[in-house]
Amino acid sequence: MNPSSDYYELLGMPRQFSLSQDVLQARFYELSRQWHPDKFARRSEAERQSALDLSSSLNDAYRTLRDPVKRAEYLLRLEGFDMGEQGSKDVPPELLEEVFELNMALEELRSGDESAKAQLEQARNNFVKMLSKIDADLGSESAQYDANPVKDTLSRIRILLNRRKYIHNLVEQVPGPSLS
Amino acid sequence: MSTFQIDFGAEDRVVGIDLGTTNSLVAFMDLTGPKIIPGADEDRLVPSVVSIQENGEAVVGNAARELLITESERTVYSVKRLMGRGLADVQDELKLFPFKVDQGSDSVIRLKLGDKTLTPPEVSAYVLRQLKHNAEVYLGEAVNKAVITVPAYFNDAQRQATKDAGRIAGLDVLRLVNEPTAASLAYGLDKRKNGVIAVYDLGGGTFDISILKLHDGLFEVLATNGDTHLGGDDIDNLMLRIALEDIHSEWGEDLSGDKEGIQRLRRAVIHAKEQLSFVPFTSIDLEYRGRRYTREITRDLFEKLVTPIVDRTLGPCRDCIKDAGVSVAQIDEVVMVGGSTRIPMVRSAVETLFRAKPHTELNPDEVVALGAAVQAGILSGHVEDKLLLDVTPLSLGIETMGGVVSKLIHRNSTIPASATENFTTAVDGQRNVLIHVLQGERELVKDCRSLARFDLKDINPMPAGLARIEVRFLIDANGILNVTARDQRTGKEHSVDVKPSYGLTDEQVEGMILESFDKAEEDFQARQVREARVEADTILGALDKARRNDAYFELSEEERGAIDRATNELLLVYHADDHELILNKIEQLNEVTMSLAENMMNTAVRGALKGTKIE
Numbered sequence: 192m193n194p195s196s197d198y199y200e201l202l203g204m205p206r207q208f209s210l211s212q213d214v215l216q217a218r219f220y221e222l223s224r225q226w227h228p229d230k231f232a233r234r235s236e237a238e239r240q241s242a243l244d245l246s247s248s249l250n251d252a253y254r255t256l257r258d259p260v261k262r263a264e265y266l267l268r269l270e271g272f273d274m275g276e277q278g279s280k281d282v283p284p285e286l287l288e289e290v291f292e293l294n295m296a297l298e299e300l301r302s303g304d305e306s307a308k309a310q311l312e313q314a315r316n317n318f319v320k321m322l323s324k325i326d327a328d329l330g331s332e333s334a335q336y337d338a339n340p341v342k343d344t345l346s347r348i349r350i351l352l353n354r355r356k357y358i359h360n361l362v363e364q365v366p367g368p369s370l371s
Numbered sequence: 372m373s374t375f376q377i378d379f380g381a382e383d384r385v386v387g388i389d390l391g392t393t394n395s396l397v398a399f400m401d402l403t404g405p406k407i408i409p410g411a412d413e414d415r416l417v418p419s420v421v422s423i424q425e426n427g428e429a430v431v432g433n434a435a436r437e438l439l440i441t442e443s444e445r446t447v448y449s450v451k452r453l454m455g456r457g458l459a460d461v462q463d464e465l466k467l468f469p470f471k472v473d474q475g476s477d478s479v480i481r482l483k484l485g486d487k488t489l490t491p492p493e494v495s496a497y498v499l500r501q502l503k504h505n506a507e508v509y510l511g512e513a514v515n516k517a518v519i520t521v522p523a524y525f526n527d528a529q530r531q532a533t534k535d536a537g538r539i540a541g542l543d544v545l546r547l548v549n550e551p552t553a554a555s556l557a558y559g560l561d562k563r564k565n566g567v568i569a570v571y572d573l574g575g576g577t578f579d580i581s582i583l584k585l586h587d588g589l590f591e592v593l594a595t596n597g598d599t600h601l602g603g604d605d606i607d608n609l610m611l612r613i614a615l616e617d618i619h620s621e622w623g624e625d626l627s628g629d630k631e632g633i634q635r636l637r638r639a640v641i642h643a644k645e646q647l648s649f650v651p652f653t654s655i656d657l658e659y660r661g662r663r664y665t666r667e668i669t670r671d672l673f674e675k676l677v678t679p680i681v682d683r684t685l686g687p688c689r690d691c692i693k694d695a696g697v698s699v700a701q702i703d704e705v706v707m708v709g710g711s712t713r714i715p716m717v718r719s720a721v722e723t724l725f726r727a728k729p730h731t732e733l734n735p736d737e738v739v740a741l742g743a744a745v746q747a748g749i750l751s752g753h754v755e756d757k758l759l760l761d762v763t764p765l766s767l768g769i770e771t772m773g774g775v776v777s778k779l780i781h782r783n784s785t786i787p788a789s790a791t792e793n794f795t796t797a798v799d800g801q802r803n804v805l806i807h808v809l810q811g812e813r814e815l816v817k818d819c820r821s822l823a824r825f826d827l828k829d830i831n832p833m834p835a836g837l838a839r840i841e842v843r844f845l846i847d848a849n850g851i852l853n854v855t856a857r858d859q860r861t862g863k864e865h866s867v868d869v870k871p872s873y874g875l876t877d878e879q880v881e882g883m884i885l886e887s888f889d890k891a892e893e894d895f896q897a898r899q900v901r902e903a904r905v906e907a908d909t910i911l912g913a914l915d916k917a918r919r920n921d922a923y924f925e926l927s928e929e930e931r932g933a934i935d936r937a938t939n940e941l942l943l944v945y946h947a948d949d950h951e952l953i954l955n956k957i958e959q960l961n962e963v964t965m966s967l968a969e970n971m972m973n974t975a976v977r978g979a980l981k982g983t984k985i986e
Contacts, residue, residue: 224589229758232984247788250787254785254788
């Protein structure tokens with residue numbers, strides 16, 4: 192085991208979007224029992240340090256791979272895509288109008304205009320619907336990649352992920368039930 | 372080590388310590404499980420009270436608690452509330468606690484106790500030394516390694532301060548373990564193979580809530596939340612305020628500036644509070660300077676008073692359930708920890724929230740120390756089937772442009788956890804890069820807790836933006852941040868200069884350790900002699916019993932003669948003030964009794980070896 196291995200290697204999982212949560216958890220528990228610093232308390236300084244490095248990588252790996260969105264972003268990065276912040280900050284062009292209206296309504300609400308509430312709620316519902324459409328698309332695109340790994344599919348997944356992040360951040364600003 | 376003791380890793384002895392706001396305890400693991408070690412006064416709780424005498428010596432525990440009343444200006448309690456905090460943080464406490472504080476200290480609080488000025492870690496070190504001593508006397512051997520518990524919601528500075536206290540007390544702190552997690556270990560909840568449990572821990576000064584998942588002996592913390600400034604002390608202060616007002620109007624005198632009066636009244640209030648967990652009404656009684664104050668207080672009134680405090684615990688509970696990603700219905704069991712959970716109203720509030728009857732079988736004052744001993748057993752390798760996976764309670768981030776915090780490690784991440792970040796220079800020839808690290812959930816620097824400033828020094832002068840320094844932030848299994856930096860151009864480790872925002876620097880702690888060594892030199896010698904005698908007592912006692920064992924009569928005449936001679940030699944040096952001589956004779960006796968011990972082990976006594984010593 193090497194702490195600088197990629198997260199898939201570290202946890203012994205196939206490099207793909209879809210993973211069995213049960214297998215992932217079982218691997219994580221098994222490796223934790225082996226590598227947790229508690230198991231090395233009586234060893235030499237060097238052994239303790241390497242157990243610390245390894246178990247922190249293991250925890251970081253599990254945290255990333257058990258979350259479908261973080262896992263997808265991670266896989267894209269491994270495949271050479273730049274997943275910087277910028278991609279999710281630019282407004283997707285097809286959403287320009289809706290985003291503008293939402294921001295107006297938010298502004299009105301902040302300045303005390305309660306009538307904007309209904310409008311906001313509607314906009315919010317719209318975006319939440321969009322999110323579930325994106326999630327469905329992400330699901331089918333990732334399944335397609337797992338079956339037949341080609342770069343084009345990854346490019347589409349990257350656009351979907353950026354859009355998802357953008358809308359997610361947007362919806363979080365609007366009062367309402369929190370997103371999962 | 373005496374051969375009559377079964378070697379339960381004595382050279383590797385690790386004790387578990389609960390360093391509490393009100394009381395502290397020490398426990399160890401024997402063959403039957405975790406055990407609390409009582410002090411010389413047979414009390415299992417050591418009040419976390421320290422009094423510095425005129426000759427500079429410290430009195431700790433029950434004896435110091437008595438001095439709170441008569442020598443309040445040199446006696447301190449609840450110092451845990453000050454650990455890892457700055458002067459500005461504790462202004463409210465200082466109004467009610469009679470601590471005299473050196474106003475010149477911003478990042479570390481300095482308490483004036485008589486002629487001495489001490490930081491909170493130094494005060495805590497006195498409590499730890501007492502516990503270490505109790506353990507050494509009880510176990511008859513030196514104790515140098517410990518696991519110490521901290522509130523799960525303690526931040527980096529508070530954890531570091533606790534670790535510093537251990538170092539100053541001469542303890543190698545192998546692990547800081549979170550109190551609610553320790554409690555779950557003590558409860559042996561892993562008997563239930565899988566499930567989700569919540570631990571509600573309301574102590575003297577801190578509140579924690581943790582939610583854990585159990586998986587065949589593995590305890591995975593899913594989320595934790597809390598308030599490091601909420602506990603039984605707050606209840607005392609509410610009652611104290613009422614009593615002070617009463618007295619003001621009845622006696623026409625304000626007692627709040629009267630240190631002795633306030634301590635006596637505080638004690639009366641605590642007594643009434645404790646009574647109300649068992650009876651429907653009681654009274655606060657004070658006799659002071661020939662005057663008498665009595666006020667009847669019913670449980671109804673008490674509960675009205677306590678309601679806001681209990682309510683303050685419920686918000687963190689709800690947040691914790693949400694962060695853990697579970698529903699209330701999925702939580703199988705709830706465990707109660709901390710003295711304040713004896714209050715019936717606290718129990719019923721928890722029962723209502725979690726819709727489960729909370730566990731209260733173990734003494735809520737002892738359960739954390741027992742768990743610390745189990746964790747000590749895990750670290751020393753004697754407990755193999757259990758493992759804790761804990762989390763960091765607060766997000767860690769660095770300051771970026773415009774006073775905004777960029778989060779690197781999110782709260783509730785399993786620890787150890789790490790993040791790497793690349794840094795470069797902004798202007799040509801820049802030699803230093805300063806990194807400001809913060810803890811907290813808010814967006815802006817001013818709303819988070821400053822943790823430390825790390826200075827990447829001696830960068831080779833080069834045009835702006837060319838330097839590449841990779842910085843690794845690692846939160847270890849104690850929840851404490853470690854920072855390392857590597858120059859990516861040279862591949863070499865880059866030096867990092869740490870300036871903690873709150874707390875002591877490494878040099879300051881080293882200084883305190885040295886100071887305590889200087890003063891403790893004489894103490895130390897006396898103690899070594901005392902310890903050697905304890906060890907001698909142990910082996911002589913065991914031998915006494917062994918002489919009645921069948922195995923003794925199986926020895927040859929010669930062997931028995933050698934044992935008698937070695938015994939006499941030990942008895943001869945027993946009262947000499949030379950520990951090495953005593954240890955030497957013990958060793959000699961050990962050698963000649965080797966085959967006796969072996970015979971005893973080989974005969975049927977094995978079954979009777981329940982404890983660590985042959986009975």
